[in-house]
Amino acid sequence: MERTISSDMFLENTAAKTQASMPLRVIANLMLWQRRISSRHQLARLDSRLLADAGISEAQRYEELSKPFWR
Template identity: 85%
Template sequence: MERTLSSELFFEDTSAKTQTSMPLRVLANLMLWQRRISSRHQLARLDSRLLADAGISESQRYEELSKPFWR
């Protein structure tokens, strides 16, 4: 099972943060983007039977695959 990072790593107010946490937030964002790219590649490879098993329609798949990796 895939472990996800807390969204607070991406959206906290940075005015009170120290400079040492900046590299961690950058790394966390890079890891999130890589997971999105990977999962979208896997989604693109699913056939219609597997999509139906997962409860995903073709239009939902197209919508997800058309997103840029940062969204």
């Protein structure tokens, strides 16, 4: 006798896994957004000498600082 998983059982199992991992994804996204905000604040504080040392132009800095935290 061959056993197969019905599509309903598969979908229920997948939904349960998705719901269980959702809080972890939310926390991971919040942490990523916080790192972006922090690094952009640091970038904004760099003077032109430090930007040149890092190989970042004023245009690149402006472009990065213009992005919303979720991108």
